[in-house]
Structure formats: C-alpha cells, structure tokens
Amino acid sequence: MPELPEVENIVRSVRPCVIGRKITGVELLPNERDSSNGQTPLLVLSTPARTFRRGVCSATVEDVRRYGKNIVFHLRKENKENITTYLIIHLGMTGRLTCETTPEFQTKHTHVVFSLDEPGRWLHYTDVRQFGRLSLFDCQPAQIKQLGPDPLEISVNEFGDRLRSRRAMVKSLLLDQRFLRGLGNIYADESLFRAGVHPAALGAHVTRRRALRLHQAIQETLAQAIEFGGSSISNYVDGLGRAGRFQQLHQVYRRTGEPCFRCGALIQRMLLASRGTHFCPRCQRLPRRRSAANAASRKPGRSR
DNA sequence: ACTAATGTTGTAGG
DNA sequence: GCCTACAACATTAG
Numbered sequence: 001m002p003e004l005p006e007v008e009n010i011v012r013s014v015r016p017c018v019i020g021r022k023i024t025g026v027e028l029l030p031n032e033r034d035s036s037n038g039q040t041p042l043l044v045l046s047t048p049a050r051t052f053r054r055g056v057c058s059a060t061v062e063d064v065r066r067y068g069k070n071i072v073f074h075l076r077k078e079n080k081e082n083i084t085t086y087l088i089i090h091l092g093m094t095g096r097l098t099c100e101t102t103p104e105f106q107t108k109h110t111h112v113v114f115s116l117d118e119p120g121r122w123l124h125y126t127d128v129r130q131f132g133r134l135s136l137f138d139c140q141p142a143q144i145k146q147l148g149p150d151p152l153e154i155s156v157n158e159f160g161d162r163l164r165s166r167r168a169m170v171k172s173l174l175l176d177q178r179f180l181r182g183l184g185n186i187y188a189d190e191s192l193f194r195a196g197v198h199p200a201a202l203g204a205h206v207t208r209r210r211a212l213r214l215h216q217a218i219q220e221t222l223a224q225a226i227e228f229g230g231s232s233i234s235n236y237v238d239g240l241g242r243a244g245r246f247q248q249l250h251q252v253y254r255r256t257g258e259p260c261f262r263c264g265a266l267i268q269r270m271l272l273a274s275r276g277t278h279f280c281p282r283c284q285r286l287p288r289r290r291s292a293a294n295a296a297s298r299k300p301g302r303s304r
Numbered sequence: 305a306c307t308a309a310t311g312t313t314g315t316a317g318g
Numbered sequence: 319g320c321c322t323a324c325a326a327c328a329t330t331a332g
Contacts, residue, residue, distance in 0.1 A: 234309070
C-alpha cells in the first residue's frame with residue numbers, strides 16, 4: 001500500500017488528531033505468530049516492548065512528518081524539554097495507521113492501539129502481512145538510514161547527475177531508497193511511462209533530455225497521486241479510512257495486455273528487480289546503444 | 305494448486 | 319564497490 005503519495009496522505013490525515021496530544025497508553029496485541037515470552041512480543045515492533053512502552057507513554061506528539069515512506073512522530077516528554085525521540089512507522093506492504101473512535105480493534109490484524117489524552121480518539125496500527133515495523137529512536141531519523149533525496153525536492157540537475165552516473169537499470173534505481181526515497185513499484189512504472197523511458201534502460205544510457213523528462217514525470221505523477229489521495233489497489237486507506245482514487249489514472253501499472261492510452265499498443269509485463277514491471281513497448285523504447293559504425297555515420301550539424 | 309501482491313534485507317555470485 | 323538474482327518474512331485474493 002504505501003509509497004510516497006499514500007504515506008503523505010496518511011500523515012496529512014492523521015496529523016490533526018495527534019498534534020499536541022499526549023499518548024496516554026499503548027496496547028500491544030500479540031497474535032499466534034508472536035512469541036509471548038521474548039522482549040519484542042510483537043513481530044511488528046523492532047524495539048523491545050518495555051523500551052517502546054516507556055518511550056511512548058506520556059509523551060506529547062510535537063510533529064508528524066513523512067520521511068520517504070516512513071511516518072515519523074516527534075515525541076517530547078514534559079520533564080525533558082530539549083530531548084526529542086522519534087517513533088518511526090514503516091507500513092511495509094499492507095500496514096495501516098488510522099484514527100479510530102474506539103479502542104476495540106476491528107480486525108484480527110490490529111497490533112498496536114495508542115490511547116490519546118483526547119476522549120474518543122485512538123490510533124490503530126493494523127498490518128495483515130506484518131512486513132511493517134514500528135521503532136523508537138533517540139537520534140535524528142536522517143542518520144538512521146542512508147536514504148537518498150526526496151523525489152519532490154531534488155533538482156533536475158542533481159537528479160540527472162545521479163542517474164547518469166550509474167550503470168544499473170533505471171527502474172532498479174527508482175526502487176532503490178538510497179537513490180531516491182519514496183518511490184515504489186507503482187510510481188516507478190507510472191513515472192517511467194509518463195517519461196517514455198524503458199524500465200530496463202541503464203542509467204548511464206539515459207540522455208540528459210530524457211533524464212529531465214523523467215524528473216518532471218516523477219514530480220508530476222507523485223503530485224497528482226497525492227492530490228488524488230493515493231492508489232487503493234487492494235488495501236490502502238488514509239488515516240481517516242478513505243480510499244484513494246489515483247488507481248483510476250494508472251497508465252500501465254497492472255494493465256498487462258490492455259491497450260496503451262497513448263498509442264494503442266498492448267501493455268507488457270516483465271520481471272525486473274524481481275518485481276512485476278509494466279510498460280508500453282512502443283512509447284518506452286530501449287535506447288539503442290550507439291555503435292562505433294553508427295556514431296561515425298551520424299549526420300553532423302542541426303543541433304548547432 | 306498456483307501465482308502475484310504497494311517493501312526491505314540479507315546472501316551469493318559475476 | 320557496483321551490479322543482479324533470489325529467498326525470506328506472512329497473508330490474502332484471484
């Protein structure tokens with residue numbers, strides 16, 4: 001569920017019900033898979049339960065922000081005015097973070113329930129596949145992982161330089177969170193289509209002009225996806241339980257065998273970086289590498 | 305029964 | 319170091 005646009009929508013919708021609120025309690029709900037003896041009784045906790053409880057309880061939520069695909073809560077305690085701790089939630093594939101009006105969980109996949117100091121407000125963490133993780137940190141989240149630049153903030157030039165200095169396939173790079181933070185399988189495919197770039201093209205083989213188009217496509221796609229509330233392809237809802245609508249605008253993702261909206265060719269699916277990869281074989285050509293013979297016979301001029 | 309699914313991480317190998 | 323491929327994690331839906 002959660003790539004940059006989905007996480008952004010969750011953060012925006014959850015923010016008003018948690019900012020300035022104090023967390024008054026945490027309920028951890030183990031299932032059959034969770035060990036009842038260990039320090040981390042929950043699969044979805046990557047911080048020992050004790051530490052987690054102590055760190056979160058009676059802390060005030062100062063801010064909630066998105067960092068790549070991570071939801072970052074800035075927490076502060078009354079007696080420690082100048083120390084911020086960070087609750088970081090990564091939703092994995094099927095994680096949900098929702099504001100609820102009851103502490104009762106409504107699915108067997110709810111794992112954590114936070115109580116807030118506002119009556120009638122609880123924050124639920126639910127995750128069917130349990131690939132998501134909640135963790136607590138004392139230091140700056142930026143230092144925790146070496147994530148790349150935010151795709152909405154990076155400049156064209158920096159993007160072009162980064163891309164063209166690499167010999168990996170573009171789609172692999174777009175999925176690599178150290179290259180850019182926040183893109184996932186849906187928006188990598190959609191952005192590549194919009195830019196007319198073949199997913200298997202090598203970074204170094206992408207021309208400057210196409211890198212510019214790709215940069216633009218990424219930013220436009222993400223901005224529009226945020227506006228449309230993200231993509232609800234199976235599971236996703238925002239912090240208030242609302243589904244997204246951007247899946248209606250998907251051009252290639254999961255459209256295998258259907259006609260391209262731009263040229264009518266049939267959308268193809270291939271495996272790349274072990275992920276289903278969708279593209280239009282006509283709109284997204286592999287750049288043919290310029291052979292020596294080709295380069296020699298190329299007509300000069302025209303570009304001044 | 306089989307396959308694929310919004311993600312990340314670790315391992316093995318070229 | 320840079321690159322690829324694959325398995326693992328856990329569950330559901332077609």
